[in-house]
Amino acid sequence: MVRGLTSFMRAVVAAAVLISVTTMAAFAADEEPEHTRIVATTGMIADIVRNVGGKHVEVRQLLGAGVDPHLYKATRSDVSAMIDADAVFYNGLLLEGKMSDALVRIATAGKPVFAVTELIDESYLVAPDGAAGLHDPHVWMDARAWSKAIDVVRDRLSEIAPAHKATFRENADKFQSDIARLDAYVESIIASIPPERRILITAHDAFHYFGKRYGIEVHGIQGISTESEAGLKAIEELVGLIVEKKIPAIFGESTISTRSVEALVAGAKSKGHDVKIAGSLFSDAMGPPGTYEGTYIGMIDHNATTIATALGGKTPAKGLNDRLAMGSAEGTK
Numbered sequence: 001m002v003r004g005l006t007s008f009m010r011a012v013v014a015a016a017v018l019i020s021v022t023t024m025a026a027f028a029a030d031e032e033p034e035h036t037r038i039v040a041t042t043g044m045i046a047d048i049v050r051n052v053g054g055k056h057v058e059v060r061q062l063l064g065a066g067v068d069p070h071l072y073k074a075t076r077s078d079v080s081a082m083i084d085a086d087a088v089f090y091n092g093l094l095l096e097g098k099m100s101d102a103l104v105r106i107a108t109a110g111k112p113v114f115a116v117t118e119l120i121d122e123s124y125l126v127a128p129d130g131a132a133g134l135h136d137p138h139v140w141m142d143a144r145a146w147s148k149a150i151d152v153v154r155d156r157l158s159e160i161a162p163a164h165k166a167t168f169r170e171n172a173d174k175f176q177s178d179i180a181r182l183d184a185y186v187e188s189i190i191a192s193i194p195p196e197r198r199i200l201i202t203a204h205d206a207f208h209y210f211g212k213r214y215g216i217e218v219h220g221i222q223g224i225s226t227e228s229e230a231g232l233k234a235i236e237e238l239v240g241l242i243v244e245k246k247i248p249a250i251f252g253e254s255t256i257s258t259r260s261v262e263a264l265v266a267g268a269k270s271k272g273h274d275v276k277i278a279g280s281l282f283s284d285a286m287g288p289p290g291t292y293e294g295t296y297i298g299m300i301d302h303n304a305t306t307i308a309t310a311l312g313g314k315t316p317a318k319g320l321n322d323r324l325a326m327g328s329a330e331g332t333k
Contacts, residue, residue, distance in 0.1 A: 036161045039078075039085040041096050042069055043286040044140045045116055047296040048153045049089060051175040056164045057157065060085065065288045068255040069095050074102035086160055087112040089153060093125070093137035095284075114156050116149035126208045138283070141210035143183040143300055147176050182297050183213075185320045186304040190214040193313035200307060201238060201250040203261055206283035210303075221260045235260065239267035242275050249278035249310035255285050278310030292321055 036057045040046035046061035053059070060081045063069055069091070074082075079102055082088050088106060090096055092115030096103070107113040117139055124145065125135040140146045154172035158165040190198070191214075198216040200207055205220030219238060242250070242264060250265070252258045261277055268275045281303045287293025293302045301320045308315055 036087075036157065037085045038157075039082045039088045041088075041090040041099065042284075043294070044146075044296050044299070045089050045091060045149070045153075047286070048116065048150055048175070049157075052150060052153045052168055052172045053157055054167060054171050056161060056167065063285060065285055065294065066254055067285055069284050071098065072096070073098045078102065079106070082106045082111065083109070085111070087114065087156065089114050089116055089156070091115065091137055092117045093135050093139070095137035112156070112160065114152060116152045119148045119152055120145060126212065128205055128208060136205070136208050138206045139209055140296070141207055141283075141300075142213040143179050143186060144213060145209060146296070147179045147183075150176050150179070178297060182300055182320060186300060187214055189304055189308040189313050189315050190216055191313075192315075193308055193311045196245070197248070197311045199241070199245055199247055199311075201242065201247065201264070202281060202283070203251075203253040203256040203258070204283070206253065207281075214304075216307075221264070222256075235263050235267065238264055239271065242268045243271045243273045246273065247275055248312070249276050251307070251310070252277055252280040253283045254280050254287070255283060276310075279306045281306060297321075 036053065037060070038049050038053065038057050039060045039062065040049050041062050043061055043063065043065070046059050049057060049059050062074070062078050062081070063072055082102070083106065088103070088111060090099070090103060090113065094100075103113055117137070120139060122135075125139075127133055127135050140149075150172050154168050157168050161168075193216070199219070200211060200216050201219045201221075203220065204222035205218070207218045207220070210216070211218035219241065221234060221238065241247070250261055252261045258277065258280075265275055265277060282293060282299040286296065286299040287302070292298035298321065305315050305320075307313075
């Protein structure tokens with residue numbers, strides 16, 4: 001048990017253990033469904049299930065574009081959907097903290113409930129200062145690490161619907177190949193940013209894994225959960241950093257108010273330095289359904305390209321989406 005947790009947090013961690021123990025027992029009694037119905041909490045997870053499951057799965061995504069998973073509470077219709085589903089996939093690492101009770105109830109009722117981060121080694125996980133020993137749940141920001149979540153979905157779907165195991169494996173291999181190209185693309189364009197400008201400032205600490213994987217210094221105004229408040233001291237320190245390093249751009253996030261980011265702009269201006277808000281990044285949720293940014297690859301592509309462009313990096317004339325369509329893994333020249 002991690003020290004420093006509140007009694008509520010201890011209960012949630014214990015519940016997560018209960019979920020993993022309970023869910024596997026459900027397979028022994030259940031026969032393979034004709035059409036596999038899956039509930040996924042976030043868009044990033046739903047995107048994996050759709051890519052791996054293909055036509056053999058029906059996916060219900062609980063959290064849509066612009067919805068903050070840190071603050072979301074399961075509704076009655078959400079609970080009903082999870083009860084009716086063949087399995088539930090969630091992120092874990094307390095990302096869906098306010099949904100924990102609902103997930104535990106579903107698991108103890110015998111429904112298969114899986115954390116897609118279960119194969120990520122604990123030694124890789126980040127525990128930022130001020131997080132009470134909790135691990136940062138935003139692992140999807142590292143495309144290479146997120147690829148392990150594909151393995152989880154592939155294996156669990158194969159257990160639920162073994163008749164389609166070969167298809168799930170083929171789909172997973174294809175998706176992981178595309179993710180590997182995404183990873184290489186992000187690495188190349190972030191590396192093209194001048195070293196002194198590789199400083200990423202966003203609304204909250206959702207980009208630690210992005211910074212760790214792709215070599216960029218990361219600062220968030222709020223902590224790893226949007227429940228934390230942006231303190232005056234943190235804003236003053238970031239203003240000082242922006243002015244000292246002459247940082248040209250900072251970034252908002254699609255699920256968070258721009259108020260604190262605008263405070264940085266005003267603070268820097270008062271000290272004689274103009275910094276711009278260079279667009280909004282997708283952190284805890286993807287873009288709207290039906291858009292390129294409404295896919296995991298599109299989300300990360302958008303973030304990396306927006307960051308690199310604003311901080312002085314080089315991005316190719318043909319975007320990642322075009323190159324994936326052509327089957328090319330060519331990097332930035």
